[in-house]
Amino acid sequence: MSRILEVRGLTKVHGRGCPLCIEATGPDSDTNICPHCGSVVAAHDVSFDLHRGEILGIIGESGSGKSTVVKTLYFDDAPSAGEAILFDDAAQYELFALNAARQRWVRNHRFGMVYQNPHLGLNFNVTAGGNIAERLLMSDVNHYGAIRTRAKELLARTEVLEARMDESPRKFSGGMQQRVQIAKALATRPPLLLLDEVTTGLDLSVQAAILDLILEIQHELGTAMIVVTHDLGVIRLLAGRTLVMKYGRVIESGLTDQVLEDPQHAYTQRLVSSAL
Amino acid sequence: METILSVEGYAKHFLLHDRGKLIPSAANVNLSVWAGRLTALVGPTGSGKSSVLKGIYRTYLPSGGRLLYRDAAGHVIDLALAAEHQVLGLRQREIGFVTQFLHCLPRQGALDVVAEPLVARGVPRKDARTKASTLLARLAVPERLWNVSPATFSGGEKQRVNLARGLIAHPRLLLLDEPTASLDPRTTDQVVELINEMKQQGTGILAIFHAPDLVERLADEVVELALPVAAADLIEDMT
Numbered sequence: 001m002s003r004i005l006e007v008r009g010l011t012k013v014h015g016r017g018c019p020l021c022i023e024a025t026g027p028d029s030d031t032n033i034c035p036h037c038g039s040v041v042a043a044h045d046v047s048f049d050l051h052r053g054e055i056l057g058i059i060g061e062s063g064s065g066k067s068t069v070v071k072t073l074y075f076d077d078a079p080s081a082g083e084a085i086l087f088d089d090a091a092q093y094e095l096f097a098l099n100a101a102r103q104r105w106v107r108n109h110r111f112g113m114v115y116q117n118p119h120l121g122l123n124f125n126v127t128a129g130g131n132i133a134e135r136l137l138m139s140d141v142n143h144y145g146a147i148r149t150r151a152k153e154l155l156a157r158t159e160v161l162e163a164r165m166d167e168s169p170r171k172f173s174g175g176m177q178q179r180v181q182i183a184k185a186l187a188t189r190p191p192l193l194l195l196d197e198v199t200t201g202l203d204l205s206v207q208a209a210i211l212d213l214i215l216e217i218q219h220e221l222g223t224a225m226i227v228v229t230h231d232l233g234v235i236r237l238l239a240g241r242t243l244v245m246k247y248g249r250v251i252e253s254g255l256t257d258q259v260l261e262d263p264q265h266a267y268t269q270r271l272v273s274s275a276l
Numbered sequence: 277m278e279t280i281l282s283v284e285g286y287a288k289h290f291l292l293h294d295r296g297k298l299i300p301s302a303a304n305v306n307l308s309v310w311a312g313r314l315t316a317l318v319g320p321t322g323s324g325k326s327s328v329l330k331g332i333y334r335t336y337l338p339s340g341g342r343l344l345y346r347d348a349a350g351h352v353i354d355l356a357l358a359a360e361h362q363v364l365g366l367r368q369r370e371i372g373f374v375t376q377f378l379h380c381l382p383r384q385g386a387l388d389v390v391a392e393p394l395v396a397r398g399v400p401r402k403d404a405r406t407k408a409s410t411l412l413a414r415l416a417v418p419e420r421l422w423n424v425s426p427a428t429f430s431g432g433e434k435q436r437v438n439l440a441r442g443l444i445a446h447p448r449l450l451l452l453d454e455p456t457a458s459l460d461p462r463t464t465d466q467v468v469e470l471i472n473e474m475k476q477q478g479t480g481i482l483a484i485f486h487a488p489d490l491v492e493r494l495a496d497e498v499v500e501l502a503l504p505v506a507a508a509d510l511i512e513d514m515t
Contacts (some may be wrong), residue, residue, distance in 0.1 A: 208383065253338070255334055255335070257335045258335055262335065
């Protein structure tokens with residue numbers, strides 16, 4: 001079995017927390033806010049495995065904790081409890097036990113992240129090419145010519161016109177900004193890509209093109225991905241396996257076709273039956 | 277003769293939480309599939325034929341029974357209990373499913389749709405496409421359609437694309453859900469010929485047919501399903 005990531009018991013509580021937080025929140029309590037201390041249980045006891053080249057979907061409504069999972073994995077947010085192990089070619093990293101410098105190294109070299117909001121993933125004060133260069137510099141590519149060539153390659157691959165490489169992504173359309181983000185995320189050829197609502201808010205035709213691009217990348221590079229979305233169509237198209245989250249808990253997981261055709265949990269049944 | 281699959285007491289029901297209802301779909305299904313032979317599933321609409329195939333492919337989570345599959349390495353796996361990654365691996369390498377309706381990636385030409393299972397197994401795209409074109413030609417899908425997405429195809433054309441996609445990788449176990457429902461007699465003959473070739477090459481097939489003459493022409497074994505009885509009805513009968 002070629003696992004790339006193992007996540008066990010991942011938990012994130014915003015606030016001081018109290019002994020009753022876990023018990024008093026979740027799908028059965030219909031809230032993620034602890035009534036005793038007001039802390040928000042964003043995610044609790046999330047566990048899953050990810051294999052090389054596999055796409056795992058995480059679906060749920062706003063506030064279900066799905067983004068929290070990828071944000072903690074990308075070190076944007078520190079978890080309150082749990083562990084995550086990255087199985088790299090030869091090495092293994094216990095992600096949350098690494099010191100800040102090692103975490104930065106893993107983040108820059110082994111992970112790629114694409115955010116729903118391009119402002120989070122891109123620096124609008126530098127050009128599209130500069131954004132990619134930034135990431136290459138962080139992963140120790142220092143030769144100007146080499147950086148420029150690789151940036152061109154990546155932007156061509158994600159179908160951003162080379163002529164616009166020296167413009168700020170501020171001037172780009174939403175779809176193009178997402179393409180630049182994807183190009184940036186792929187710059188270091190990471191074995192794991194985290195995608196947080198990457199097509200939300202885009203025109204349908206642009207969504208389709210971005211999703212096709214993601215699938216092509218998975219075919220070409222065998223990149224493992226965690227795709228977070230509230231859109232059943234995205235899950236159906238991309239993910240082999242799916243986790244369903246609600247109020248910070250994983251309420252159901254399974255093969256994507258099974259989750260969609262034979263959902264077990266009441267919430268998933270409602271979700272699937274309300275899809276257009 | 278080598279048994280590839282034996283289904284023992286398979287049952288499937290759906291629990292609809294919002295309505296508080298238990299819907300029976302299949303109960304106490306027993307059958308076997310052998311290498312190089314075709315087992316036909318027959319029975320009235322609603323008797324759970326598709327539910328058996330979907331349970332084996334794990335599109336449905338079985339509610340009861342054992343689905344013992346013997347893989348290429350000779351290991352016996354209960355598909356009802358197998359881990360998700362194990363099922364995904366078997367789908368990629370050994371078990372093919374031709375569903376009643378074509379589910380494929382949008383915006384992809386028919387040739388690529390058909391070639392996809394081979395590409396997923398690591399066959400170079402060019403070779404996979406060559407093989408796909410041979411199959412599409414044999415199933416009389418007009419060549420002008422090969423690079424068009426099947427979304428715009430007629431029912432019969434879609435069905436042939438679906439069939440070609442199911443056959444191309446020569447699965448060890450092939451599940452067929454009414455593979456000839458919307459085909460004319462001549463194309464049906466082509467399909468019969470292809471299925472017979474698959475049998476000769478050792479594929480074990482479990483197929484749903486409605487037309488009795490197809491059962492006669494292709495089946496080595498026939499399993500008939502009866503309508504499942506809802507538990508609620510049983511309780512009503514008793515009181």
